[in-house]
Amino acid sequence: MASSTKTLRKIQADPIACCSPVRTSMLDGSDAQILAQSFAALADPIRLTLLSIVASAKGEVCACDLVEPSGRSQPTVSHHMKILVDAGLVSREKRGLWVWYAAVPERLDALRNALR
Amino acid sequence: MASSTKTLRKIQADPIACCSPVRTSMLDGSDAQILAQSFAALADPIRLTLLSIVASAKGEVCACDLVEPSGRSQPTVSHHMKILVDAGLVSREKRGLWVWYAAVPERLDALRNALR
DNA sequence: CGATCGTATCGATGATCGTCGATACGCACC
DNA sequence: GGTGCGTATCGACGATCATCGATACGATCG
Numbered sequence: 001m002a003s004s005t006k007t008l009r010k011i012q013a014d015p016i017a018c019c020s021p022v023r024t025s026m027l028d029g030s031d032a033q034i035l036a037q038s039f040a041a042l043a044d045p046i047r048l049t050l051l052s053i054v055a056s057a058k059g060e061v062c063a064c065d066l067v068e069p070s071g072r073s074q075p076t077v078s079h080h081m082k083i084l085v086d087a088g089l090v091s092r093e094k095r096g097l098w099v100w101y102a103a104v105p106e107r108l109d110a111l112r113n114a115l116r
Numbered sequence: 117m118a119s120s121t122k123t124l125r126k127i128q129a130d131p132i133a134c135c136s137p138v139r140t141s142m143l144d145g146s147d148a149q150i151l152a153q154s155f156a157a158l159a160d161p162i163r164l165t166l167l168s169i170v171a172s173a174k175g176e177v178c179a180c181d182l183v184e185p186s187g188r189s190q191p192t193v194s195h196h197m198k199i200l201v202d203a204g205l206v207s208r209e210k211r212g213l214w215v216w217y218a219a220v221p222e223r224l225d226a227l228r229n230a231l232r
Numbered sequence: 233c234g235a236t237c238g239t240a241t242c243g244a245t246g247a248t249c250g251t252c253g254a255t256a257c258g259c260a261c262c
Numbered sequence: 263g264g265t266g267c268g269t270a271t272c273g274a275c276g277a278t279c280a281t282c283g284a285t286a287c288g289a290t291c292g
Contacts, residue, residue, distance in 0.1 A: 022164060022167055022168045022171055022172075022224070023168070023171040023172065023219065023221065023224060024171075024172060025168070025172055026165075026168045026169055026172050027164055027165050027168040029161065029165070032161035032162075032164040032165050032168075033161045035158075035161075035164055036158070036159050036160050036161040036163075036164055037159075039155050039156075039158040039159040039164075040155075040156075040159035042151075042152065042155040042159075043152050043153075043155040043156035043158075043159040044152050044249090044250080045145065045148035045149045045151075045152040046148075046250085047152075048138060048143055048148040048151055048152050048155075049142075049143055049145070049148050051138055052138045052139070052141070052142045052143040052148075053142055055138055055139040055140075056138075056139065056140055056141055056142050063268080063269065064268070064269090072250090072251080072252090073251075073252050073253085074252095074268085074269075074270095075251080075252060075253080075254095075269090075270075075271080075272095076250070076251055076252065077269095078269060078270055078271085079250080079251085079270090079271090080250090082270080094258090094259090094269085096259065096260070096268095097258085097259055097260065097267065097268055097269085098268070098269085099268080099269065099270095103139065105139065108138070108139060108231050108232070111231055112228045112231045112232070115224050115227055115228045115231075116224070116228070160279090160280080162280085178238095179238080179239070180238070180239090188280095188281080188282090189281075189282050189283085190238085190239075190240095190282095191239090191240075191241080191242095191281080191282060191283080191284095192280070192281055192282065194239060194240055194241085195240090195241090195280080195281085196280090198240085210239085210288095210289090212238095212289065212290070213237065213238050213239085213288085213289055213290065214238065214239085215238080215239065215240095
């Protein structure tokens with residue numbers, strides 16, 4: 001018996017300006033925790049594929065256009081997109097019956113910046 | 117050039133020049149696979165901490181200086197360093213009784229470059 | 233030699249993850 | 263309201279992972 005649905009906060013720190021670079025200064029524990037969570041979102045080939053589809057598109061992409069190219073079931077795609085959204089790498093907007101995703105380039109920039 | 121003549125372990129592809137950018141073009145499956153494996157090496161707070169210790173140091177760091185600041189046991193540190201080495205992010209050299217690690221900045225640059 | 237020291241591997245365990253079928257939810261249109 | 267459609271959640275399963283004690287490996291030194 002698990003606890004009730006945990007309403008965990010999306011990102012524990014500012015998603016854009018977080019984290020000191022890996023290469024120039026030593027990380028403290030909480031920075032490492034947040035950074036690791038972000039990289040974990042990229043540590044799956046299906047998520048990278050989904051992200052590349054969304055990020056390479058001009059503007060938004062409909063969720064319905066992600067299932068077939070990823071080769072995974074609809075629940076699996078939804079699961080992975082949620083991880084990308086929770087990591088702040090992708091934004092989600094529901095309009096009518098469809099859900100539209102868009103990349104958050106600032107977040108990718110922040111991760112790139114952490115890799116120095 | 118700059119391809120090392122050392123006996124590189126089994127890295128599935130050229131560790132420096134791999135993978136097309138996420139943001140501008142769509143990934144194919146094998147690229148996504150390799151990239152995901154690299155990011156998986158960064159998807160753990162202990163490994164990020166270890167990497168930051170090695171990368172922020174001038175030159176090399178002795179393995180014996182990694183156990184205490186990471187707060188993990190020696191086998192665990194050895195395990196994580198192996199993952200970082202296998203990912204090409206860190207080089208390993210045994211001299212006498214000690215093992216010395218050094219960052220591979222080209223590899224970090226390659227990962228940064230993939231995040232576009 | 234044999235003793236000692238630093239590091240890697242092994243084995244086991246508990247936790248987390250990726251996956252998909254079934255199903256619930258929410259919106260639109262009749 | 264009822265029906266149909268797109269998406270999210272649930273439940274379960276097998277696979278992978280992080281962790282550490284015990285131990286093996288290998289180099290140094292007496």
